[in-house]
Amino acid sequence: MATAKPTPTDSLSFCLAQLTAAAGEGLGGGKDTATNETPLGRALLALRTRHVKAAGGIERFRARGGLRPLLALLRRASAAGPAPSQVCPGSTPLSVQSAASAGPAPSSDSSPSIASSSSPSPPARLRKTLDLALSILANCCTEGACRAEVRRLGGILPLVTILQYVKTDSIQNRTARALGNLAMEPESCDNIHSAGAVPLLVESLMACQDSQCLQSVVRALRNLADSPQHRLALAQQGAVRPLAELLAAAPDPELTLALVRALLELSRGCSRACAEQLSLGGGLGPLVSLASHPKKAVREASILILANLCAQGLVRPALGNAGGVEVLLGELQRRRGPSGAGLASQQPLVRAVCLLCREAINRARLRDAGGLELLMGLLRDPCASAWHPRVVAALVGFLYDTGALGRLQVLGLVPLLAGQLCGEAGDEEEEGREAASWDFPEEQTPERVEAGSFRSLRSWLISEGYAAGPGDISPDWSPERCPPLPPPEPAEPASPTRGTALLRTPRALRTPGPGRSPATTEEPWGREGPALLLLSRFSQAPDPSGALVTGPALCGLLAYVTGAPGPPNPRALRILARLTCNPACLEAFVRSYGAALLRAWLVLGVAPDDWPILRARPLSRRSQHQHQHRELGEMLLQNLSVQAESPFGVGALTHLLLSGSPEDRVACALTLPFICRKPSLWRRLLLDQGGLRLLLSALTQPAPHPLFLFFAADSLSCLQGLVSPTRSLAFPPAIPLDLDLPSPCLYEPLLGPAPIPDPDLHFLLDSGLRLPAQRAASSTASPFFRALLAGNFAEAQMDLVPLRGLSPSAAWPVLHHLHGCRGCGASLGPIPPPGQPLLGSEAEEALEAAGRFLLPGLEEELEEAVGHIHLGPQCSPESVGEVFRLGRPRLAAHCARWTLGPGQCPRKRALALVGLVEAAGEEAGPLTEALLTVVMGIEQGGKSPSLDY
Structure with missing residues (x-):
């Protein structure tokens, strides 16, 4: 088979020479371009179909300097456009001089143009030349x-000028394709915007009917x-609405894909202009329909x-209607x-x-x-913690939707909200003013003139509780400028009566400063504001x-x-005051150990995280707010007492x-000392009706609450103060101090070399x-030794009497006691130091x-000696159990007295009770009796009150 005869266009050099000649470079004088059109056409066709498409062809074309004459050719074509008067009104005309001087021209000669500027549309040969040249440039780009x-x-x-003057679909298509390829780099994108290409592309988008051309323009x-x-x-230049209108016209699948991809880019960080144009162009309905399109993209x-x-x-209501x-x-649920x-x-x-x-x-x-349900699922998902503040803020919208609030409560919103109060802040950025609710569209009120619509809005805000009075809202108010306020909450009663708790806030924790009126006071609205508003x-x-x-x-x-961190x-x-003042919440506070929790956390300063291991917290913060928290806790407990x-x-x-x-009976018995101050009431419930013994017997049972033993120790200490208020102020020392001053x-004398008297x-x-x-x-000191040494036993006749197991x-200490020593210090000898076990020690022996x-x-x-060493004021709670x-x-x-002592640290008291419970094991009787003895003051010789069930 014969090999095809080579043609001149097979050579890249030949094609570049033809291109350079047509551009006016390398040729002397003013050659007639018409004589080179056929060779130029063949060269451009070869460049597009053969040289540029070959492997590495674009790089060779650029390296051989092909872009300069190609752009010169296009620049001359751009200078051949119609006069400005013949341009469409919506376009941005560019003068021939500006087009010719926009870039570095290859030469300064004035060779003839490719077409006459008086022709309203280029001839066929010029269109073909432009098509080929633009196609080559688009491929190169x-x-x-x-x-x-x-x-x-x-x-x-030059490309922008061609786009302006040459309205042929094929040329518009290739010009838009070249511009689209150039726009893939930010520097070129800036130049294209500056050259005024956007209005021309929009004009082409509205005028063109060819799908391929539209796809290039959209891209x-x-x-x-x-x-x-x-x-x-x-x-702002109107590029979105034509895209939406084309989408609404149900175009072919390829154009549809191009349109949605373009609208996706244009809607990122959606501006008001973009949303308005897309809505006015009728794009919402088609977009909703395309959400179920079979093609994934x-x-x-x-x-x-x-x-x-x-x-x-502004577009969300219409979006919902569509x-x-x-x-x-549905898509979020699927994902x-x-x-x-x-x-x-x-x-x-x-x-x-x-x-x-x-x-x-x-x-x-x-x-x-x-x-x-979906929003609640997001709140429960720890992996979605960054979105939790946004979700809580969204749920504020249901603040007055009673049905939705009931459903949210059933779904468990309240504990999730409580957990959000001290959670980490999410990384979500703040929404702009344009994202505010369109239920309250922003009003334009220049010169602060109150229009009738503003007066109506202000009346509605006051009636709904968003504002306390007309002075709270100025004419330039808008919902997105300030946080939503809750409905008016119950005010503090002027003269509370018996049976009505005080709904008040501790003075130290109130936000308004001196001289600030309530009407002008703004409450802080931090990240916890939405959760608190819902709660x-x-x-x-x-x-x-x-x-x-x-x-x-x-x-x-x-x-x-x-x-x-602050107030x-x-x-x-x-919220806390309202709950403690509500009679319907009393039983819940008792059942949930809420009163004990209020006292432990606020009054005593022991949070659940502090038990049983003390949490490391800055001492300055604790001391700074400790008094304020105690005041709040006492106020809340007083509300519960009422x-x-x-x-x-x-x-x-x-x-x-x-x-x-x-469980309820135990919780009630534990809570009563905290909220009952009337002697007749707590005596009847705790003593006459067996509440105290019920609480004591529950100590050795499985704990119904993680802080149960801490609460129980505090409750028994409070009850002890109620039973013996004077004794609580000056409690006698648990161990006599005579051991500190030993007697002779x-x-x-019997132990020396010359004992007196002789043994x-x-x-x-x-x-x-x-x-x-x-x-x-x-023999005198003990009945045992009197029978042993002076009776009928053999030891009575012996001078060396054995004492076994000693x-x-x-x-x-036995020998010292037999010879009359009382408090000489011998009893301290067998007592091990604190921290060492007593069981199995010489003290037990x-x-x-x-x-x-x-x-x-x-x-x-000996017992007093054990208590003196192991139950001293500086001893650890672990010694109590030992x-x-x-x-x-x-x-x-002694152990119970050390545990329930009035000056004892609450945490040490609770740890000591834990040790007592562990030491008692299943034998609850001794522990119950010991605690009962101390609480009721029986060891002082007083008459025990009735403890019947």
């Missing part, structure tokens, strides 16, 4: 080096939307456009499903759904479509106990009040104690040690020996 070279040679302005506009500034410029782009549009409040709420909600996408893809949809909650019409649609709304229900008077909710509120929001304080001592409260507490479940020792008896220990003794003194250290030898005085002295394990009733009473 797919590479970055060529784009930079075109920009350096000033090739953008160019999409690439030109590379920054917020450029997107805003495109929207079209479907996802449409959904993201709808999400971007939600940033503009079905956008259901589309966005959060088991087979859904990651968190990054959910972020724009979460933002959109939250913004849709700002209008009432969309809130209704969202509620009916399962949006409340306040829940607290205003007739019976908020089921949601708010629970452990998680109270812990969240108290953690915020005590942990806020806490007064709304949180009012409720408890009312006829309703007495009946409720009596019912709980006598007829409640076992009477046994020591007539020796006791032999198991270790072989012989201890001298006086038979008469030993170590020297344990025998030492000495106590056992004192009991075996019938020496009650020695037993008491002492209790000895099983001595008097030592058990």
Whole structure:
């Protein structure tokens, strides 16, 4: 087969020479361009179809200098456009001189133009030449080096001029394609915007009918939307509405994909102009329909456009009417499903759904479509913690939707809100003013003139509780400039009566300073503001106990009040005061150990995180606010006391104690010392009706609350103060201090080399040690030794009497006691130092020996010695359990007295009670009796009150 004969156009050099000649370079004089049109056409065709498309062809074309003559050719073509009077009114005409001087021209000669400037449309040969040249340039601009070279040679302005003057679809198509490729770099994009290409592309978009040309124009506009500034410029120059109108015309699939991709870029950070044009162009309905398109790219782009549009409040109602709420909600539900996408893809949809909650019409649609459940799922998801503040702020929109609030409460919103009060702030950025609710469109009121519509709005705000009076709102007020305020909350009663608690805030925690009137005081609105507003709304229900008077909710509120870096929001304080003043919440405070929690956290300064290991916190912060928190806690407990001592409260507490479940009865018995100050009431419930013994018996049972033993220790201490108020102020020392001043020792003279008097008896220990003794003194000291040494036993005739099972250290205090020593210090000998176990020690052996030898005085002295060493003021709470394990009733009473002492640290008291419970094990009787003895003051010889059930 014969090989095809080579042609001149197979050579890149030949083609470049033809291109250079046509551009007026390298040729002398003014050659007639018409004589070169056929060779030029063949060269351009070869360049497009063969040389540029070959591997590395674009790089070779650029390296051989092909871009300079190609741009010169296009520059001459741009100078051949019609006069400005023949240009369409919507275009931006460019003069021939400016077009010719825009870039570095190859030469300064004035060779003839390719076509006459008087012709309104280029001839066929010129169109073909432009088509080929523009196609080559567009292909070259797919590479970055060529784009930079075109920009350096000033090739953008000729393209814009061609786009302006040559209205042929094929030329418009290739020019837009070249501009679109150039716009892939920010520097070129800036130059294209500056050259005025956007209005020309918009004009072409509205005039062209060819799908390929429209796709190129749409792509160019999409690439030109590379920054917020450029997107805003495109929207302001009317680029969005034609795109929306084309989308509404149901174009072919390829153009549809190009349109949604362009609209997606233009709607990023959606501006007001973009939203208005898209809505006016009828694009909302088609976008909602395309959200179910079979092609994934079209479907996802449409959904993201709808999400971007939600940033503009003015379009959200129309978006909801078009079905956008259901589309966005359904897509977010799908992405959060088991087979859904990651968190990054959910972020724009979460933002959109939250913004849709700002209008009432969309809130209704969202509620009916399962949006409340979705938002609650986001709040429960720890992986979505960055969105939690945004979600809580969105739920504020349902503040006056009673049905939605009820549903949210059932779904568990309250504890989640309480947890949000002290959570970490999310990374979401603030929304702009244009994202504000369109239920309250911003009014233009120049010169602060109050229009009639403003007066109507102000009246509505006052009636709905957003403002206290006309003075709170100025004519330039708008909802997005200030946080929403809650409805008017109950004011402090002027003269509270018996049975009505005081709804007030501690003076130290009030925000207004001296001289500031309530009408001009603005409450702080931090990141916790939305959560507190919702919690306040829940607290205003007739019976908020089921949601708010629970452990998680109270812990969240108290953690915020005590942990806020500055003064806490007064709304949180009012919520707590409102709850403690509501009679319907009394039983809930008792059942949930809420009163004990208030006292522990606020009055005693011990939070749940501080138990049992003390949490490291700055001492300055604790000391700075400790007095304020104590004042708040005492006020809240006083509110509960007023409720408890009312006829309703007495009946409720009596019912709980006598007829409640076992857990409720224990909680009631524990709470009574905190909220009952009337002696007749607490004596009847705790003493006559067995509440105290019920509480004591529950100590060794499984704890119904993590802080139960801490609460119980505090409750028993408070009850002790109620039973013996004077004794609580000056409690006698637990251990006599006589041991600090020892008396003379009477046994020591028998131990010297010349004993006085001579011992007539020796006791032999198991270790072989012989201890001298006086038979008469030993027989007198104890009935045991009197029978042993002066009776009919063989030991009565022996001079060396064995004492079995006794170590020297344990025998030492026995011998001292037998010879009359009282308080000489011998009893301290067998006592180990604090921190060492007592069980199995010589102290336990000495106590056992004192009991075996019938020496009650020695037993008491040894017990006092144990208490002196192990139950001193500076001893650790762990020593209390060690002492209790000895099983001595008097030592058990000493342990209870040390634990419940009036000056004892609350945390040490609770740790000591923990040790007592662990030491008691299943034998609850000794511990119960010891605590009962101390609480009721029986060890002082007083008559015990009635403790019947």
